[in-house]
Amino acid sequence: MKTFPMFLTMTDRRVVILGGAEQATQKCRLMLKTDARIEVFAPRLDVELQALADAGRITHRTGPITADALRGAPLVFVGTGCPGVDAALHAVASDAGALVNVVDQPDLCDAMTPAIVDRDPVVVAIGTEGTAPVLARQIKTTLERMLDPRLGDLAALAGRLRDYAARRLEPGQRRDLWRWVFNGPLRARHARDGDVPVARAIKDAIRSGAVPAAAPAPVALVGAGPGASDLITLRGVLRLQEADVIFYDRLVDPGVLELARRDAERVFVGKAPGCHAWPQDKINAVIVAAAKQGRRVVRLKCGDPGVFARGAEEAQALQGAGLDYEVVPGVTAASGAAAAVGGFLTERGKSDTLVLTTGRCADGNGIPDWVTHLTRRSNVAVYMGVAAAPDIANSLSRAGILDEVELTAVSNAQRPDQKILRCDATDMVAALDQAGIESPAILFLSRRDASVAQQQVQAAPRRLVAV
């Protein structure tokens, strides 16, 4: 980040605007949203600024613009309409020790004005460091649609009742109170009916201490999706934002964790390279313990929590401890990998059966029967299959079908270091090695013609599609 967003206290701060025409007026309109004392330096004011001066909302100064005249103003806007004059005034304002914003000259700005979604006192500021103002406006439009016009009034009401709630309620009850206000039907009621009925309901709840206790939230087993952070579902994001603690695995994209609340505890329970994995019973125990403390728990797993993720064992442990759980599905790696090569998991007329299988099973369970899964019309997606590639090739060879099978392998699907390989199964062990395909990867196996992704990548060289 070259710039850092902060909210400055403006009450009674002196803000100076240099210029008396349209550019200055625009900055003035922005500053009038705040409690700052606004001074405009210009020989003459346009009609709008003059009207504001006449109404006493800004102070008009006509004296010379010197560093002394500007001293003590923490923020100076420069917008005379003449770039040369603006550059000279920038130097003067900098001399005076102010943070300076020069209209349309990002290189001369110590402070940039963001695009703002204004639900005062709820304010969202969007900045792109001057790279993409159009994008900032698009984001603003999206947020404007998301946030109810009265949301600021509700926040202000909560602010007025905060002390009262603090005097009468325990911290846990207060959290429940504000969750009830902001997450529950009260928020919708406020959007519809405004302050009066909602203020009454909140005061009644505080006075009687009868805050509708949030039903203990079930532990959410959330799918983070494969690779890229934007492949999580909206429901997954919501659960993350509500979570007090998040237990996550190695393959979860770090960008997904960014979507959680800043103060949420993040606990890594995966297997770091070269280290022992957390044993499953230890993971179960920490999840159960956190939920029993009344914390909102998210167990975040890459892909879908129901696919090779040991979700069932965690769900059983929770149930055994008398705790509820919820499964929030995710995009599984096979979907992410097929999409990465522009392919399809099933194709009408070609492949009507999709098998998700693994290269690694529970100890003592042997290996899956890849041969049986590989019919003429199936696609077989093998998870955790790279290390098992020699075993897979041997099985196919023993069944006499090795030379009928094609492989599409995608490692690190949906990540910048994604690799794709397409080859005949006869070559697969060497080809995987040569192409540098390592875990995490999906191996798609299909008998010729019933392919997952092959149709899409046929134009590329047969052996190595893309690395």
Ligand code: SAH
């Ligand atoms: N629950 C996950 C699977 C976890 S098992 C899901 O639904 O996708 C771990 C295996 O998933 C890895 O060994 C690999 O086979 C696969 N995998 C996970 N992320 C992947 C990715 N970004 N690209 C390719 N394979 C991935």
